[in-house]
Amino acid sequence: NAGVTQTPKFRVLKTGQSMTLLCAQDMNHEYMYWYRQDPGMGLRLIHYSVGEGTTAKGEVPDGYNVSRLKKQNFLLGLESAAPSQTSVYFCASSKQGIQPQHFGDGTRLSIL
């Protein structure tokens, strides 16, 4: 009964380092999303994918890249981390765009 699994759950980076966040879903969902959540700002969409091999920009894509090589996985990359990217990152998936999203438990990322 895994649903949406995010790896890692916590991470501390230094400015300029790179890393990849992994999101895996076992519900055979077509749509996957990456959000960031900052205090007082709700969730903001970074990138999304409507199917294997597809990606598209969301509201705040700068500084991030994504890949969806397999239907069940959606990777979020930070090439050169900046303190402004300190946030909680949530991955979500849905069967179709109009259906409710299922969220992972989040990744707390701090960049010093």
Added chain:
Amino acid sequence: ELKVEQNPLFLSMQEGKNYTIYCNYSTTSDRLYWYRQDPGKSLESLFVLLSNGAVKQEGRLMASLDTKARLSTLHITAAVHDLSATYFCAVDTTGNQFYFGTGTSLTVIP
């Protein structure tokens, strides 16, 4: 860019009381979602509203959508402590781009 505003941002209410959370959005859409988030936890879907006049109810929560007014409400009836959480509305115009409100932090006190 679509703007989604929720009010109030913070709500403290007594058990047994009724209250309404409002979600206003800035552009035409007939797709609105409500989510709940407990502190330090993930988001859980509550309601999906897909047409003007849609009304959904689950337990003590009832959500409605008025697309002409660009307004959704989440009504809480006879609040209980277990409803303490942050509630988010989210609007989608294309089936892909979702815009979330800033959230309403609800505390139900005995």
